[in-house]
Amino acid sequence: MAKIRRIEPNIPRLGGRKRVAAYARVSMETELLHHSLSAQVSHYSSLIQSNPEWEYAGVYADEGITGTSTKKRDEFNRLMKDCDAGKIDLVLVKSISRFARDTVDTLNATRHLKDLGIDVFFEREGIHSMSGEGELLLTLLASFAQAEAESISANEKWSVQKRFERGEPNTGILCFGYDWNPETKSLTINEEEGKWVKYIYEQYLGGASIKGLTLDLKEKGVRGKRGDLMGRTTLRRILSTETYVGDLLLQRYFSPEIHKPKLNEGEMEQILVSNAHEPLVSREDYAKVQERLNRRAKAAHNHGYEKTFFAGLVKCGKCGYACNHVLYHRQPADKAYIECNKRKTKECDLLPIRELELKGIMEQIAGCRENVERITLFDGHIDFLMKDGTVKSHIRKYSGDGFNKTPFSRKxxxxxxxxxxxxxxxxxxxxxxxxxxxxxxxxxxxxxxxxxxxxxxxxxxxxxxxxxxxxxxxxxxxxxxxxxxxxxxxxxxxxxxxxxxx
Known part of the structure; x- marks a missing residue:
């Protein structure tokens, strides 16, 4: 007669009390939801500490963070790190939607914890991830949660579109030179920042370059809206934004996917609201600035394709800043270099590289530019982050960088x-x-x-x-x-x- 024997799953048995933690999240920073988050934290703290078989391992709480992605959820990521470190045996969560709204994120996280022998209990659904039916139910319910998030996103996009059609911004606008007035839902001039906007336009119309203005403002200690020193990209945006003549361009960005904004380059309709607020710059001066910007851009384009070939693609592996095309006075185009933006201010000593040399290496490693997401330049090697997520490295050879003809030059x-x-x-x-x-x-x-x-x-x-x-x-x-x-x-x-x- 056949014998049937039950084989238990190979999960390590833990001696003593279980170390139990909880995860809580609310997606908007409002007083009501802040109270809800506090209530969740209080509830789980009391629940865990009142159970004599459990040892309190903490409550991890993210406030005002969307559940559609785990990348920016600091507490969630801290929870996963502590689980990897063997500090937790059981995780309590109010519901699947509080854990993550994305099916892939939910399943990846629970499967990873399951491999570690850590159970996740979803209170509302009554599901233990370690149970036999847990994976199937999780897949179904996480799919429902994701569908709900997509439905909410579609409704939000519709309401935003309607506000745009009425000439109303979707949210508060962060713009150097202005402050957002939530009562009137309009921009008001910030006197301190506004004077620098006028200064930037006056200097540029007077012949100053964007690079020269960047150094000038740095010496004067002028900082942007978020407290950072202004770089060339910020100045170029200030000089090309119609906001400073009193207009508002609505739907400058749109979200083709849930909560993933993209610059609108003609894919969606845009709405221009004229005379929406008090201007800082006259329309005549603004038009002259645009004419000069376009003239310089056209001249750069006519200089040759190589000049902007790596634009926005290369960053410094030492300091994290962007690396840009540099062509020194009276040098031919084939002598151009890619160097860190901080090299001129002597804040970074990254070894530059010939632009043609980097292009040759990229063609050898990646085939073409379209296959590459990001190039990170180090002194001794170059990392190519491919569009498929893989990273390919190339060992650099010293060939003289135009500044140090031999590695002993200047040392x-x-x-x-x-x-x-x-x-x-x-x-x-x-x-x-x-x-x-x-x-x-x-x-x-x-x-x-x-x-x-x-x-x-x-x-x-x-x-x-x-x-x-x-x-x-x-x-x-x-x-x-x-x-x-x-x-x-x-x-x-x-x-x-x-x-x-x-």
Whole structure:
């Protein structure tokens, strides 16, 4: 006769009391919902602490955060990290919709916790994620929650569209130079910010460049609406926004998906409301500014496709700022570089790269620009974030960046007089390094000539590498001091290494 034996799931049995946490969320910051969140936190704190078999592990609460995505829910993400760290055995949630409105997010989170042996109990639905029927029910109910979110989103879009048709903004407008008046639902001039808007327009009409204005405003300590220093993108937006002549352009952005706004580039109808508020700039001055902006943009376009090929695509791996196209005075277009925006202010020393070199690497790695979501530039390598979510890396080789012809340029000094050591001669066999003082006056310094091979041989011996030696010199050596009997290498990570000259 056949025997039937029950095989329990392979879930680690926990000794002692269960460590229980709860998650709560409300999606709008209102007084009523704030009270609701407080009530949830109080309820779960009391519930957990009143059960003698449970150990209180905390209540994680997100306020005013949408449930359609987990990316910006700090408390939810903290909960998941604590679960990964083994601090929690059971999670209590009021309902599936409070946990997440997106089916994929709900299932991914609960399955991940299930793999860790952590149960999630949804109070309203009465579902334990660890139960046999839990996954099926979760899939169905999470789908209903997502459908509800999509329905709410569609209704909201309809009401927003109707407000636009009446010439009414959807929400408060954040615009430098103005304050939003919630009572009149209109913009009023902010006197302190408004004077800087007028200054920006006056300076630009007077011939100032956007780059020059950026440095000027930085020196004057002018900050934007959110307290950040104004960059070129912000200034260009101020100079091209019709808000400053008293008009409002409605539906500048739209949401093709739930809560994912996109710049409206003609996909949806836009509505222009004229004379909606008091202007800061005359229409005549605004028109002149647009004419100059268009003229400069056209000139940049005519300069060649390569100039804007990487626009908005490259960022600095050191400081996180954008990297832009740079072409120095009277240089041909094929000598353009991609460099960090903070390099000119000496706040970042990222090694620039030839634009054509980067394009060649990208074509080799990714095929074409359309396949790449983001390029992150580091000194020693380049990361290509692809549209499919994968990351491909490329090891950089030092080829001279136009600023430092060799990796020792501007970082090797004479140990006797402190002056820079300069490279002499155009032929590799005759190339040597000489103290700049001795070059000007042979009796001015006692430092002897040093051959290129000797300097590089010393660096190779110190670094212990043969491949990509130039890049390793650039990455690891901060400063070099040369004497007649030795060379001292000061490393970027700290410390000093000495090589004895023969």
């Amino acid at each position: 090797i000094f004479c140990g006797y007089c402190g002056s820079s050591i300069v490279r002499m001669g155009g032929n590799k066999r005759r190339t040597c390094w000489m103290c700049s003082v001795k070059k000007a006056d042979k009796a001015g310094c006692e430092h002897e000539l040093m051959s290129d091979g000797e300097l590089y041989g010393a660096a190779q011996s110190i670094l212990g590498t043969e491949e990509n030696l130039d890049m390793e010199i650039y990455l690891q050596i901060e400063k070099t001091i040369s004497y007649n009997d030795r060379i001292e290498f000061y490393m970027k990570e700290g410390g000093k290494k000495v090589w004895q000259r023969r």
